[in-house]
Amino acid sequence: DLLNWERLGIILDVGKEGDFDWGSAGGGVVFKWKGEFYMFYTGYPLKGYENGPGKIGLALSSDLFHWRKIGMIIKPDEMFEWEAGGLYQPFPLLHSGRFYLFYNAKNNEASWTEQIGVAFCRSESLLKWEKYPGNPVLQVGPPGSWESRFVSDPWITMMEGKWHMFYYGFDGVHAQDGLAVSCNLIQWEKSPFNPILRKGEAGSYDETHAHKPCVVSKGGVYYHFYTAVGVKGRCIALATSIPLTSG
DSSP: OOOOOOOOSSSSSSOOEEETTTEEEEEEEEETTTEEEEEEEEEEETTTTTTTOOOOOOEESSSSSSOOOEEEEEEEOOTTTTTTTEEEEEEEEEEEEEEEEEEEEESTTTTHHHHHHEEEEEEETTTOEOOOTOOBBBOOOOSSSSSSEEEEEEEEETTTEEEEEEEEEEEEOOOOEEEEEEESSSSSOTTTTSBBBOOOOHHHHHHHEHHHHHHHHTEEEEEEEEEEEEETEEEEEEEEEEOOOOO
């Protein structure tokens, strides 16, 4: 019902010492294609939270519980300053015979900036990706704006004939979710109503951050899951496009 959840345990563990995902392996997004499940995830080389330059890995499964790691498929390119500090949060999709892999990345500044780029693949192995030369496709806002430091964690879905990218913006203090729309998956127009999911009032469970979107549709309702940070610490919360009735 998308409301009541049962924890089933770890399905993708960290790698061996020296592997690109020895420190952590997380942020997995699953894509089903030709009867098999493909998990794109971010691996970090050092223990701790997102410690070390992130790289994107791939794992395969037939049942969603047992996963076979294929290895690292995309790494940061130091030639491109905007992503030289590491990659985060992949989001895959297939459109018109072409695979797209969106991701956000950071530069190497002390107070770094995160922006969103995309890579393409036509091979069915999903191992060789070509980064779009015009990256980043979604950039931070102007100084002082709600998204002046980060535009991150893309989640993309088709709605009413257009691609909708949900993402979060961060100004150095608060993180909130925004929306951008596209007809071609390359040029994106940010919503004038951003941020569409705002942090809560003082004393609420999301008073600090309401971010990291995951949006799915069920029964004519859009369910917008997000990470809330506030008086209860860090938790997963839900917003819906229309009010849900109890019972």
